[in-house]
Amino acid sequence: MTRRIITKRPYRHFKGKLYYVHDIVMHTETREWMVSYQALYEPYGMFVRPLDMFSEEIDSGRPDNVTKQKYRFELFNGQ
Template identity: 75%
Template structure:
């Protein structure tokens, strides 16, 4: 995996909504890297997802891939 997360930046999910990446955390038991991120829409919930899953490629032809992105989350430059 050669993509890197830029913390303190917005990302767009392939379903179109925006999220703010707060930080990269380390699971104390498994040492797995975890992304901490927050919705940029109400109710502004906080989430955590493995770095591997955050960066994974998705099928651009998925019916719910309204942005036609290559990756689950992509840096938002809008």
């Protein structure tokens, strides 16, 4: 089951950087749901990632999990 991702909101990646989720879109060939998002740091790149990957859990013991998050991306609440 995929977590609900709220569009038009900032999310924090488990490595600490912030991204803005623009929309959930469908790949025209594979019909796979994708997340369209943008870095909130220069050069403000745009990205797409499969929805399942965007919302997946990560290994809490990863040494690069600087935020100690449960998920790859988590809704940012300003803290």
